Amino acid sequence: MTDYSKIDFSDLAAAFEGDEVVTHSYVRDIRLASGKTLALITLDNGRDHTRPSTLGPVTLLELNEKLDELKVRAAAGEIQAVAITGKPYFLAAGADLSKVGEVPSRDIALKMGQLGHFVLGKLGELGVPSFCFINGLALGGGVEIALNSDYRTLDASAPAIALPEVFLGIIPGWGGAYLLPNLIGIENALKVVVENPLKNNRMLKAKEAFDLGIADVMFAPVNFLEDSLKWADGVLSGSVNVKRPNQPGKLEKLAKWDVAISIARKAIEGKLGTTAKSPYRALDLLKAAKSGTKAEGFEREDEALADLVSGDQFVASIYAFNLVQKRAKRPAGAPDKSLARKVTKVGIIGAGLMASQFALLFVRRLQVPVVITDLDQARVDKGLAYITDEIGKLEQKGRIDADEANRLRALVSGTTDKADFADCDWVIEAVFEDLAVKQQVFAEVEPHLSETAILATNTSSLSVEQIGANLAHPERLVGFHFFNPVAVMPLLEIVKAPKTDDETLATAFATAAKLRKSAVLTADAPGFVVNRLLAKVMGEAARAVDEGTPVPVVEKALAPIGLPMGPFELIDLVGWAVAAHVQDTMVREFPERFYSSENLHALAKLGGPVVEKDKHGKVTDLTKDAKKAITVGKTPVDEATILRRVEDELAREIKLMLDEQVVAAAEDIDLCLVLGAGWPFQAGGATPYLDRVGASERAFGDTFHHPVIRGVGA
Secondary structure, eight states: OOOGGGOOOHHHHHHTTTTOOOOEEEEEEEEOTTSOEEEEEEEEOSOOTTSOOOOOHHHHHHHHHHHHHHHHHHHTTSOSEEEEEESTTEEEOOSOHHHHTTOOOHHHHHHHHHHHHHHHGGGGOSSSOEEEEEOSEEETHHHHHHHHSSEEEEETTOOOEEOOGGGGTSOOTTTHHHHHHHHHOHHHHHIIIIIHHHTTSOOBOHHHHHHHTSSSEEEOGGGHHHHHHHHHHHHHHTOSOOOOTTSOOHHIIIIIHHHHHHHHHHHHHHHHOSOOSHHHHHHHHHHHTTSSOHHHHHHHHHHHHHHHHTSHHHHHHHHHHHHHHTGGGSOTTOOOGGGOOOOOOEEEEBOSHHHHHHHHHHHHHHOSOEEEEOSSHHHHHHHHHHHHHHHHHHHHTTSSOHHHHHHHHHHEEEESOGGGGTTOSEEEEOOOSOHHHHHHHHHHHGGGSOTTOEEEEOOSSSOHHHHTTTOSOGGGEEEEEOOSSTTTOOEEEEEEOTTOOHHHHHHHHHHHHHTTOEEEEEESOTTTTHHHHHHHHHHHHHHHHHHTOOHHHHHHHTGGGTOSSOHHHHHHHHOHHHHHHHHHHHHHHOTTTSOOOHHHHHHHTSOSOOEEEOTTSOEEEEOHHHHHHOOOOSOOOOHHHHHHHHHHHHHHHHHHHHHTTSSSSHHHHHHHHHHHSOOOGGGTSHHHHHHHTTHHHHHHSSOSSSSOOOOTTO
């Protein structure tokens, strides 16, 4: 086994020297009611609540010194316990990932895991009981501080507890993959380590974490530290008996452990395929955790972490992570926030499903009156009924209380009289994707609006400029393109038409922020970003089928990219008629570059199921009726040919989009695809992937990024 005490970590600290925001370890002695002395370590980076404490090499080495000092004091009988907690609202948010992504070698990556194990492992080797008081947010290494301690208390107001590493292309590497399953059982550990990260990085609330067994006891925030100290004193004196009902016994390890791992592996393969490395390395570690020593478990984590941190997928994940966490919060090209107008009432043209989803989102997030309109009262009433029902569901799930539910219902109204939009500051249409229809509804409502009211169109591919061609004030029209389902998908494409003014644009970005969406500014170009590029993918899929390639072959062809859906699964989700319409738009604008398929239109006209799916929702083939409805050739192509076509076409199209200044930079293309199309984090978005596989060089003789975003030594 590795003797961590003999490893020289100086080169690790030097690799990040000057870049780390150091979290210091402050120690003070606390005299407990029993007369015993507890040494309390408080982790604090000296920053305010906007900057959580993180754990870099210098931070860990300082903590190591403090733990060594406390072990000496424990041996001398000066202290009877050690506890560790964090500054207000935070225990720790794990490693500083912006720096971890710049690791210069596999050796340094290996030492990152080893240093964490060396230091945090000492929390269980002090010679006296150790406690972790989880006083707030704890992510990654923060959770592993707690797991390495003997006992854990939890603040009931802690907003997030999670091991998010798999989401970022790595694994819990400071004890989490070994200690957690041996604390809470394999099924619970699978949920925390693998399932939640793969559900868009879902975090646990305090109560959920406590119920799983991550903490031994949970206290209200008002006296959290005092209650934790009193409880710790009870543990030390024997008056508190700690029970861990979820801790696995021999029977679970013999009968349930491997079965749970096998089920999880098959579920992940069905959902994601096998391209992503981190979920499967995590499964391997969790499987091995049922036996062997802690030292063996830690060594396995060291090697897995080193492999993943130094590889392409983690480097790409950190690139994507920084896009979502930083660039999305400071959108390129957005006007000054001070220009934004206040939105005190929202009008929605339409009362169908999309319009009703808009109404629910706007009323929840903006907390202002929302009025919907449609052609007749029956449609308006149907929309209102849907909104009311959805508010009721939120109340039933405990997402909102009864008072808020009543308030939201009171804020939503319906009308068939466009004059009721007179005092709206923001009006958005959600009608059929047809230019004439959108022009007509805006022509009907504009005369009733004040001159400062903003008009927004949810068009997915039509020209915003043409939609506003007949407006008296085209400068107040902006594209505001949501993705379905509206409540879930985080992306908004904000489209600036040639006449859109800065006040309108600033209001659109301010509104997007209040809706808790990430907005990307795009030019008024066909398909904007996401649909333009998805049309490329769908077009190449249709071309292959038209040539005679079986649908299962086409579905599997793009597996190396790691997309969450195959092309026909995606088409089935967005709707065959919608896909055909988007394809028509792109072919009309760029006939030489986008593929037109008559078969796609034939499938859109079927009216019934088009594809057959397995239990995971993956497309296995066309239905019998669908096969009869299309005409195919006799020159099928293989998976490699389809993949190369898609890669090269995407690289060529993205380069043209950047040349046309559809968005400010390649990073905005990637942000759109990650948030709006589910492009996997481990690929980093499209442009890093296309650079790595050589598609950029093949398509235009260069790369999008200089240097190419790839792992150590690659």
